[in-house]
Amino acid sequence: MTIVLGDNRYGKAETRVVRVTRDGDVHRIKDVNVSVLLSGDMEDVHLTGDNAAVLPTDTQKNTVFAFAKRYGVGEIENFGLRLARHFVDAQPTIAHARVEIEEYAWNRITERHSFVRDGTEVRTALVHSDGTGGRESVVSGLKDLVVLNSTGSEFHGFIEDEFTTLRPTDDRILATAVTASWRHRGVGTDWGDSYRAVREHLLRGFAETHSLSLQQTLYEMGRRVLRERREVCEVRMSMPNRHHFLVDLQPFGMNNDNEVYFAADRPYGLIEGTVLDDDAPDAPAAWS
Structure with a gap:
């Protein structure tokens, strides 16, 4: 019998981000839950424990926060594509990224900065990317x-x-x-x-x-x-x-x-x- 490593992926699940965009006294809210899974040249970390190819999941979490600050969130499909392409383009050991996002809607109570949660409905997006110029898929x-x-x-x-x-x-x-x-x-x-x-x-x-x-x-x-x-x-x-x-x-x-x-x-x-x-x-x- 030959034992081999099959398909595998790893990442940071359920990073909760609330992004407030401030236009003077008028604010806008984006409330999202982001999960990342990465795959690629990960054989050594499984077989020998060599972490040289691994981007830590804590780094993935920090990237989500940093991108929310740098670019804003906007439409969650675009945010997912931006994150997925970054992980693949920036790291040679990563060949594919899967980013899943849930968005929780808020409605205004006042015209300025008070909000009420909009029911139980949740918007979702699932993005797959092989990097810029590679295969990509978006499921809303x-x-x-x-x-x-x-x-x-x-x-x-x-x-x-x-x-x-x-x-x-x-x-x-x-x-x-x-x-x-x-x-x-x-x-x-x-x-x-x-x-x-x-x-x-x-x-x-x-x-x-x-x-x-x-x-x-x-x-x-x-x-x-x-x-x-x-x-x-x-x-x-x-x-x-x-x-x-x-x-x-x-x-x-x-x-x-x-x-x-x-x-x-x-x-x-x-x-x-x-x-x-x-x-x-x-x-x-x-x-x-």
């Missing part, structure tokens, strides 16, 4: 986008066996917390405009689909994004079914005409799927 996304249709959803015609208790319905609440990511064809996109447009198409796809299943809704949401935004070539989604069950009010002499529900948080159905353009460029399997 969001998570915890909570949506609900109070009608316009059915579920029936499913398999029934000896353990089935779920009753078919032609009118139910459909609720979920969307996690979505979308791969771009290139890196020359207006990231902010693209993000806002894709998010709106996801919302419209959810709202405007008369749903016979959450799977159908997922597909229609992804299809709408690909149809309307040519810079996007692939959409991946994970959508838990946040079940709402009608409460039996008959013991109290009351009818319940789809008005009062019990919102169950677990267990829940989980629907995942990918919608892609069949002429989309392939994404390297390792770039995840």
